[in-house]
Amino acid sequence: MTNLYNKHAVLASEGWSWGCHAPEFAPLMAGALVIFCCAWWWWDLKFTKINPPLPPGPLGLPIIGNLPFIKPELHRYFSDLSRIYGPVFKLRMGRVLAIVINSPSLANEVLKVQDAIFANRDVPVSSVVGTFGGLNILWRPNGPRFNQLRKLVICEIMSKQSLDACYVLRQREVRRMVKEIHGKVGSSVNIYKQLSATALRVMMSTLWGDDPSQDLIEFRKRLDEIIVTFAVRNVSDLFPILAPFDLQGIESKAKEQLSWFYGVFESMIKNRRNIRDDGKEEEKISKDFMQQLLELHWRGDEKNSLSINEVKALLLDLMVAGTDTVPTAVEWAMTELLRHRDKMTKLVKELDMVVGNQNTVEDSHIPQLVYLDAVIKETLRLHPVAPLLIPHVPSETTVIGGFTVPKGCTVFINVWAIQRDPELWDDPLRFQPERFLEADINYRGNNFGFFPFGSGRRMCVGVSLAEKMMALLLGSLVHSFEWGLSEGTKPSLEDKFGIFLKKTESLVAIPVARLPNLEQYQ
Numbered sequence: 001m002t003n004l005y006n007k008h009a010v011l012a013s014e015g016w017s018w019g020c021h022a023p024e025f026a027p028l029m030a031g032a033l034v035i036f037c038c039a040w041w042w043w044d045l046k047f048t049k050i051n052p053p054l055p056p057g058p059l060g061l062p063i064i065g066n067l068p069f070i071k072p073e074l075h076r077y078f079s080d081l082s083r084i085y086g087p088v089f090k091l092r093m094g095r096v097l098a099i100v101i102n103s104p105s106l107a108n109e110v111l112k113v114q115d116a117i118f119a120n121r122d123v124p125v126s127s128v129v130g131t132f133g134g135l136n137i138l139w140r141p142n143g144p145r146f147n148q149l150r151k152l153v154i155c156e157i158m159s160k161q162s163l164d165a166c167y168v169l170r171q172r173e174v175r176r177m178v179k180e181i182h183g184k185v186g187s188s189v190n191i192y193k194q195l196s197a198t199a200l201r202v203m204m205s206t207l208w209g210d211d212p213s214q215d216l217i218e219f220r221k222r223l224d225e226i227i228v229t230f231a232v233r234n235v236s237d238l239f240p241i242l243a244p245f246d247l248q249g250i251e252s253k254a255k256e257q258l259s260w261f262y263g264v265f266e267s268m269i270k271n272r273r274n275i276r277d278d279g280k281e282e283e284k285i286s287k288d289f290m291q292q293l294l295e296l297h298w299r300g301d302e303k304n305s306l307s308i309n310e311v312k313a314l315l316l317d318l319m320v321a322g323t324d325t326v327p328t329a330v331e332w333a334m335t336e337l338l339r340h341r342d343k344m345t346k347l348v349k350e351l352d353m354v355v356g357n358q359n360t361v362e363d364s365h366i367p368q369l370v371y372l373d374a375v376i377k378e379t380l381r382l383h384p385v386a387p388l389l390i391p392h393v394p395s396e397t398t399v400i401g402g403f404t405v406p407k408g409c410t411v412f413i414n415v416w417a418i419q420r421d422p423e424l425w426d427d428p429l430r431f432q433p434e435r436f437l438e439a440d441i442n443y444r445g446n447n448f449g450f451f452p453f454g455s456g457r458r459m460c461v462g463v464s465l466a467e468k469m470m471a472l473l474l475g476s477l478v479h480s481f482e483w484g485l486s487e488g489t490k491p492s493l494e495d496k497f498g499i500f501l502k503k504t505e506s507l508v509a510i511p512v513a514r515l516p517n518l519e520q521y522q
């Protein structure tokens, strides 16, 4: 899930140079700047009177707005500003007018009451080229085709039947992870690296089955490259007038990097087509996600069929969105459990009772693992993977919280701040999974105190898969091993704002086998 705000954050963190290199001109330049600013503000106030007014916000500079003052940890920075300006405020980031929402009632207003208005996205220039003009779900504008696509993914690809059919693949890869960790017993394990290799294998085999020609290391490298490209500041997004020049070459880089993925997808699709034309489809191919998407393409009825470019754009969507989100969440959960040994002990007890020490964690155990579920929810409350969701864009001018929110602005919803609000949560900074045992709170986005997957028509389409993956991975790590830390260390909670809210320092822990039979690790 790439998002524009990373570019803003990086731009802000690097700052822009305003220095004049000839000192004798400095007072003159400063004077001219002050006059220019005053004229700009006067013009802005006189000619842009809107009723009701725009939300309050810090003053910015002409043209570049608040960009030089924005701090890189956007979720914290926005949370600090909301203490000054209230639950809805505005900032200018170059051409972009950003509106930030910091309260559950206003999040409800944006994502539920006025959901249809706020269901567009602000598409970065690099993503337009990479998705055939926004043919994927993430960047597609709201409308009938978008609704159809979401429905197809949720009802066909992410259906219970389809996820159950792929369970063997998830189970196989999680077992492989347990075996690998068993080989490192007694030494330090980088938890994120271990989890992300497993999540990538799961996503690859779930999307297109076992294809021995696919090199995992090459895929990881290419994915990391494209994620870095999407995260780099792009002046074209902040000043669209500069977009045709692609000053930083980001657009061409994205094009080139994405064409590698599309080349891989095309050759796999060609293979499937040959097999289908041979009439051997049924015997040779399992119903992985690619096969399901291709069948929708071949089905050919106007309403439900997918174009081949849509198939490729969707594969990329699921690949990028599904690979790093789950490991990020599970690494946070392990960090919290290693900081709160009593909670770890409670979870181990539950796993021993439900799974037993002669078995390994299976999908069928998950509904009974209520404490595991509470641990994951509490982790996502304190460390939501997408702390500002993915920015929404209103398709028409509207009013939120008594202020005008203009058509086309970029709306950030600070779920990170809302999920830590002391008015909603007792002792909000404390890791306390028990709070989810006492209340019936789910991921469906109907509680605006807890919505780590968003809510409404742009809500995450991968919730069901993510839920299963997080439980299987975390359950297996804790059930199969006892985890320790190097002497005198305590895992840090410091986070780093980016495409996903990751830990600043990866978690490193030392496993000890805890299951009685060696076969359970094979």
Ligand code: HEM
Residues within 6 Å of the ligand: 001, 137, 138, 139, 317, 318, 319, 321, 322, 323, 325, 326, 329, 384, 385, 386, 389, 390, 391, 452, 453, 454, 455, 457, 458, 459, 460, 461, 462, 463, 465, 466
């Ligand atoms: C812990 C795991 C995950 C979390 C916390 C998460 C969270 C989110 C959030 C917050 C959004 C944006 C919602 C909004 O803007 O209102 C989103 C969108 C999306 N997610 Fe996830 N996600 C996760 C895993 C996945 C997985 C496994 C997939 C698919 C394989 C996926 C696919 C998507 C897609 C395609 C969108 C774009 C939806 C749209 O724009 O309509 N996500 N996710």
